[in-house]
Amino acid sequence: MTDVKHMKWWGWGVDGVAFHHEDKPGFAPFVKKAVGLDLWTAERTEKPDFADVQVAEPIAPAALLAELKTAVGDENVTTDKLERVVHTFGKSLRDLVRIRALKIDRAPDIVVYPADEDAVAGVVKAAVAAGAVLIPFGGGSNIAGSLEPHADETRPVISVDLGRLRLLLDIDEDSGLARIQAGALGPDLEAQLAERGWTLGHFPDSFTHSTLGGWIATRSSGMQSDKYGDIADIVRGFRVVRPNGTLVIRPIPSASTGPSVREMVVGSEGRLGIITEATVQVHRIPEKRVIHAYFFKNWDHAIKAMQEISESDASPSITRVSDGNESGFSLATSKESKGVSKFVQDSLFSFLEGRGWKPGEICLSFIGFEGSPDHVKRTKAIVDKIVKRNSGLGVGTGPGVLYDQKKFDTPYLRDFLLDMGAAGDVSETAAPWSKLIGVHDAVYAAANAAYEQIGRQGWIMSHLSHSYHSGACLYFTFAFVMGDEDPLGEYDIVKGAIQQAFIDAGGTISHHHGVGLEHAPWLEQDISTEGVAVMSGLFSSADPDGLFNPRKIIV
């Protein structure tokens, strides 16, 4: 079989890697206070046994299998149970709960691993002839329900894993454009670029397990988007295999060729065809890269500072600030500080409290600077002035180094909490600056009302990331201990309340996770009835038989 890497079938990331709290003395008390869960005494569930997973026999007609084998080679077509399970879901909370409950209503029937665009075209041709459904698969990291086949699907479902298309094909060094195959995972892609002195600069929290094609298909955004842009800005061209040929968008810096087909494909979640390669903007690896930490007295001051930074001549790579709740959480996940550093931390907090700062309101911020040493010095000076003007305080690079080191480990926390029956999940939005605080407060109120409705003690926290001229992204994390009877029903009430609050308070249903099945119920409120009608028309004319990842985005 292929050497394509996958995450573990029952959770996030690599088997054997996990979140631990024993070395973080503040974490257990924090969780106890936030959601009432005692980590020291809570019963932990065992890892599910794969032998217990029930999957229906595959719908795999012999003629279709033979055509697929001709297209990609015998060894790259499989109906193996583990392969089918791995390709069923993404990694949303709903996916994790269902897979742990061994509940798979409909798995793909066949998994194929094409090695190049011709092989992808062969797969599409065979599927169209057989009336089979095609679901492109990148890293399987989406959290919007963008992969699973519909439970009632009676046609054969083929998961097209792009993992063998992972090469950097070419760099146009004059233009800063790289052609890269769509199945390249973040680390593989960056390693190939780094060998030649370049970076894409796209670092979502899921970087280690997501692909270029998946980023494009979900309109992803990375933590350094303030400098490098969202994937929608970064991707300039691509090739998309469709039933009658390949849709080709050449890498043009900007064009006036009316409703943009490039924009239609970005975020299409597999509904318009299979992306095989993309031409993306790349940058020389910066000489210097540093993340500084700052404290603000409260959320209002912090948001004002972030807005001023985005309006200023400074162009940081990261502007991120956590609200009081999330700052408390970040401090609780720190490892035990000892000796001098403990003394410094304690002194700092008593100094701040002496100045009237309240522990639950203090906001921790990270600002990233990249470029030549001169540029870093200049932009940092601008940011420092803005921070000071908003009564903030710089605390150096120490916490920034820690943030940088642990950013890709945080996703393991969800599995850790689920082991003890607690749901921890995220919802994110973007809104204009004028509405940001209102969205924040509305989401808190909605989540707390939802916790009351389900009778659970719950937690909510937030940070701002990804700043724009007119507004920013707000990212919320919520958690509560689920009941045994209807855990997903309870989850739906909380998640649904948060999504509705986004719309009601002037935000969008998602800034960077896409729509899938999870956010589809709110799409019409977000882009209007006519907006949905136009999108519906696009999907039905581009794919009249509904073969390409049907019922995602518009169910």
Ligand SMILES: Cc1cc2nc3c(=O)[nH]c(=O)nc-3n(C[C@H](O)[C@H](O)[C@H](O)COP(=O)(O)OP(=O)(O)OC[C@H]3O[C@@H](n4cnc5c(N)ncnc54)[C@H](O)[C@@H]3O)c2cc1C
């Ligand atoms: C812990 C965690 C952290 C995350 N952090 C971020 C973050 O910081 N920023 C962010 O943007 N997202 C984040 N995500 C969400 C997720 O990683 C993104 O949606 C990512 O872009 C999905 O890429 P993938 O390769 O895993 O795609 P998959 O999950 O495999 O697929 C996603 C969708 O894209 C389609 N697709 C995949 N490849 C292709 C292709 N070649 N052609 C056509 N369609 C294709 C699939 O059919 C599916 O509809 C996070 C998710 C998790 C679980």
